[in-house]
Amino acid sequence: xxxxxxxxxxxxxxxxxxxxxxxxxxxxxxxxxxxxxxxxxxxxxxxxxxxxxxxxxxxxxxxxxxxxxxxxxxxxxxxxxxxxxxxxxxxxxxxxxxxxxxxxxxxxxxxxxxxxxxxxxxxxxxxxxxxxxxxxxxxxxxxxxxxxxxxxxxxxxxxxxxxxxxxxxxxxxxxxxxxxxxxxxxxxxxxxxxxxxxxxxxxxxxxxxxxxxxxxxxxxxxxxxxxxxxxxxxxxxxxxxxxxxxxxxxxxxxxxxxxxxxxxxxxxxxxxxxxxxxxxxxxxxxxxxxxxxxxxxxxxxxxxxxxxxxxxxxxxx
Amino acid sequence: xxxxxxxxxxxxxxxxxxxxxxxxxxxxxxxxxxxxxxxxxxxxxxxxxxxxxxxxxxxxxxxxxxxxxxxxxxxxxxxxxxxxxxxxxxxxxxxxxxxxxxxxxxxxxxxxxxxxxxxxxxxxxxxxxxxxxxxxxxxxxxxxxxxxxxxxxxxxxxxxxxxxxxxxxxxxxxxxxxxxxxxxxxxxxxxxxxxxxxxxxxxxxxxxxxxxxxxxxxxxxxxxxxxxxxxxxxxxxxxxxxxxxxxxxxxxxxxxxxxxxxxxxxxxxxxxxxxxxxxxxxxxxxxxxxxxxxxxxxxxxxxxxxxxxxxxxxxxxxxxxxxxxxxxxxxxxxxxxxxxxxxxxxxxxxxxxxxxxxxxxxxxxxxxxxxxxxxxxxxxxxxxxxxxxxxxxxxxxxxxxxxxxxxxxxxxxxxxxxxxxxxxxxxxxxxxxxxxxxxxxxxxxxxxxxxxxxxxxxxxxxxxxxxxxx
Numbered sequence: 001x002x003x004x005x006x007x008x009x010x011x012x013x014x015x016x017x018x019x020x021x022x023x024x025x026x027x028x029x030x031x032x033x034x035x036x037x038x039x040x041x042x043x044x045x046x047x048x049x050x051x052x053x054x055x056x057x058x059x060x061x062x063x064x065x066x067x068x069x070x071x072x073x074x075x076x077x078x079x080x081x082x083x084x085x086x087x088x089x090x091x092x093x094x095x096x097x098x099x100x101x102x103x104x105x106x107x108x109x110x111x112x113x114x115x116x117x118x119x120x121x122x123x124x125x126x127x128x129x130x131x132x133x134x135x136x137x138x139x140x141x142x143x144x145x146x147x148x149x150x151x152x153x154x155x156x157x158x159x160x161x162x163x164x165x166x167x168x169x170x171x172x173x174x175x176x177x178x179x180x181x182x183x184x185x186x187x188x189x190x191x192x193x194x195x196x197x198x199x200x201x202x203x204x205x206x207x208x209x210x211x212x213x214x215x216x217x218x219x220x221x222x223x224x225x226x227x228x229x230x231x232x233x234x235x236x237x238x239x240x241x242x243x244x245x246x247x248x249x250x251x252x253x254x255x256x257x258x259x260x261x262x263x264x265x266x267x268x269x270x271x272x273x274x275x276x277x278x279x280x281x282x283x284x285x286x287x288x289x290x291x292x293x294x295x296x297x298x299x300x301x302x303x304x305x306x307x308x309x310x311x312x313x314x315x316x317x
Numbered sequence: 318x319x320x321x322x323x324x325x326x327x328x329x330x331x332x333x334x335x336x337x338x339x340x341x342x343x344x345x346x347x348x349x350x351x352x353x354x355x356x357x358x359x360x361x362x363x364x365x366x367x368x369x370x371x372x373x374x375x376x377x378x379x380x381x382x383x384x385x386x387x388x389x390x391x392x393x394x395x396x397x398x399x400x401x402x403x404x405x406x407x408x409x410x411x412x413x414x415x416x417x418x419x420x421x422x423x424x425x426x427x428x429x430x431x432x433x434x435x436x437x438x439x440x441x442x443x444x445x446x447x448x449x450x451x452x453x454x455x456x457x458x459x460x461x462x463x464x465x466x467x468x469x470x471x472x473x474x475x476x477x478x479x480x481x482x483x484x485x486x487x488x489x490x491x492x493x494x495x496x497x498x499x500x501x502x503x504x505x506x507x508x509x510x511x512x513x514x515x516x517x518x519x520x521x522x523x524x525x526x527x528x529x530x531x532x533x534x535x536x537x538x539x540x541x542x543x544x545x546x547x548x549x550x551x552x553x554x555x556x557x558x559x560x561x562x563x564x565x566x567x568x569x570x571x572x573x574x575x576x577x578x579x580x581x582x583x584x585x586x587x588x589x590x591x592x593x594x595x596x597x598x599x600x601x602x603x604x605x606x607x608x609x610x611x612x613x614x615x616x617x618x619x620x621x622x623x624x625x626x627x628x629x630x631x632x633x634x635x636x637x638x639x640x641x642x643x644x645x646x647x648x649x650x651x652x653x654x655x656x657x658x659x660x661x662x663x664x665x666x667x668x669x670x671x672x673x674x675x676x677x678x679x680x681x682x683x684x685x686x687x688x689x690x691x692x693x694x695x696x697x698x699x700x701x702x703x704x705x706x707x708x709x710x711x712x713x714x715x716x717x718x719x720x721x722x723x724x725x726x727x728x729x730x731x732x733x734x735x736x737x738x739x740x741x742x743x744x745x746x747x748x749x750x751x752x753x754x755x756x757x758x759x760x761x762x763x764x765x766x767x768x769x770x771x772x773x774x775x776x777x778x779x780x781x782x783x784x785x786x787x
Contacts, residue, residue, distance in 0.1 A: 001576055001577045001578075002558055002559075002560060002564050002574060002575065002576055002577075003564070003575045003576055003577055004561065004563070004564050004575070005558075006577045094540070097540060097545075097549075098540045098549075100546075100549045100550075100553070101549050101552050101553040101559060109363060112362075112363060113363070116362065157577060161577075255577075259577070259578050261578075311577040312577075313575075314564070314575020314576065314580075
């Protein structure tokens with residue numbers, strides 16, 4: 001497979017995953033804003049959202065004050081924001097158009113119809129667009145893309161590059177979402193303080209479509225330990241760091257098997273997985289949640305760099 | 318008012334090839350037709366066949382309008398076209414091999430040396446090098462128009478990288494999907510062998526140094542190119558890689574592509590970019606599209622390039638006039654298909670005639686394409702004609718003129734129902750170990766009432782083209 005093709009596939013997945021994360025983030029923000037609110041004011045919440053999405057700087061340059069409507073515009077519609085939902089969908093579809101021959105008709109269909117519907121949405125007045133519906137719209141299309149990939153693609157290298165994209169992007173996103181809330185966890189490992197914090201954690205779980213799963217797995221009772229365990233170390237959780245690390249490792253191993261050649265990326269993924277499987281929540285908190293997440297994000301970045309060097313640059317190390 | 322040949326109706330009678338379609342249109346109520354049309358459009362959009370016109374801006378995802386009314390040829394009509402097209406494709410290749418070799422046709426005084434050697438498309442860097450099998454133009458698109466039951470004329474030859482074949486194939490797919498009954502009732506020759514035939518053709522011209530099953534790649538300028546869809550469609554149909562310049566590099570006398578498993582050797586490149594962008598070392602140093610060193614590999618027999626660099630010298634509008642002469646000279650045959658009579662403005666007598674008859678003629682730029690830079694005399698205003706007169710007087714050698722042909726019409730779906738619209742035809746002839754032509758081509762239709770310009774960039778649409786089996 002052409003390196004460029006592999007790179008495009010990898011990024012299709014990353015953009016789809018990112019679009020979904022952005023949409024979920026926005027919904028978190030909107031829910032928090034609905035809360036009767038005391039001292040903090042929702043302003044900080046919106047700011048933390050911008051921080052989490054890595055778009056704070058771009059937003060400030062363009063709009064200044066974090067007003068909900070502007071944030072919605074910026075994170076959802078704005079093409080100037082490379083991480084906005086629309087930018088991501090457009091790029092995912094454009095990448096798919098470039099590698100049209102490497103994906104199935106159904107995958108193309110799923111990406112293209114998201115794009116076509118997006119263009120229709122753009123023509124409608126903003127006042128008609130309900131944020132919740134928009135979020136659902138994004139997750140629905142992302143799910144269709146995933147479903148089409150899963151149901152129709154050959155299990156060849158292209159499939160593995162796509163899934164590698166999903167896994168690495170999700171690893172990064174989960175870590176960032178968690179990181180943005182780490183300060184709420186700080187005072188006590190056992191109990192999350194106020195009703196507001198509690199609510200914030202609920203919406204965070206909700207943003208990861210995980211609130212029901214969480215309650216199912218832990219029988220309720222939000223504690224820092226449980227939440228961190230759920231999002232970092234629980235193999236049942238589809239977004240936990242360990243789950244996505246394992247997926248990344250799996251697809252890298254498949255590539256190594258297909259190509260009959262294993263390299264740095266495989267070693268790194270195995271090391272990451274090895275660390276996570278032996279880790280306990282206590283150790284995470286001893287290190288400091290923020291410090292741990294920062295390190296994790298950095299390691300995922302390095303792993304991504306190795307994937308780039310090994311497969312996507314055409315140098316084939 | 319000129320009398321146009323209507324391919325379906327003659328003297329109130331339905332001509333033989335269209336008999337299977339008469340009932341079909343009659344039994345289709347307007348609502349059904351609109352529904353089908355919308356369905357077709359949705360299909361095209363979903364598949365992603367779109368066409369972007371350079372410099373026009375606007376919607377990059379614009380569709381070329383698809384007309385559902387097929388254009389039909391009988392086997393008898395087609396077999397004459399088939400022979401005429403193959404004859405022409407063969408002669409054009411003989412010409413190319415000759416002018417990059419001993420140039421016997423020039424020495425024999427059959428074609429002026431100036432037209433060959435001062436032609437912008439003449440490629441000095443390949444003089445003396447003969448590509449595999451002596452073939453330069455592997456895909457020859459021949460544009461034809463019809464003016465009567467037996468009157469077909471060649472409007473122009475495309476020896477470089479004729480586009481549009483994906484429409485021929487997709488139009489058929491869509492028609493078969495929407496109107497399966499029509500295909501059961503009519504015996505329509507299939508066109509879907511084109512992909513295999515193209516692959517066979519390209520594989521048959523693998524370079525001398527290739528000692529295994531050749532690796533073929535299509536070279537595209539990239540996804541911003543208006544024909545990108547076609548490039549990727551062809552790569553998919555043939556099962557070959559679609560590469561950009563950045564995916565290729567030259568090392569140890571071969572061309573390699575960058576893959577996830579390391580460099581892989583490429584033997585045959587079907588390029589969809591112009592000569593000028595092939596190799597910055599040989600042509601334009603400012604080009605980012607090309608592959609440095611590619612021409613050296615080509616000349617040493619390490620890679621085949623289709624069409625061969627320099628093939629464009631055969632499809633120039635001034636050289637076109639001499640194609641019948643080429644057929645006689647190389648093949649010793651009489652041309653089966655005629656040229657349109659052409660005046661060369663570079664000749665004083667012709668120029669005089671052209672300037673006196675501008676309002677009746679079609680004037681074209683010698684190097685123009687896509688229906689740009691042309692004047693359709695009878696359809697133009699006085700001002701437009703005067704403007705062109707100045708242009709011609711300034712640079713006469715840049716123009717040729719032809720009579721305004723009474724292009725045939727075929728029934729076409731329009732707002733009010735069905736009406737005749739003018740059409741042309743581009744079949745795609747493949748030249749490799751064998752010369753092959755799939756029975757069909759791209760019919761372009763001028764959708765505006767009375768218009769003779771069928772270019773998609775100027776309001777033209779496309780139709781499925783049928784050849785009825787015996």
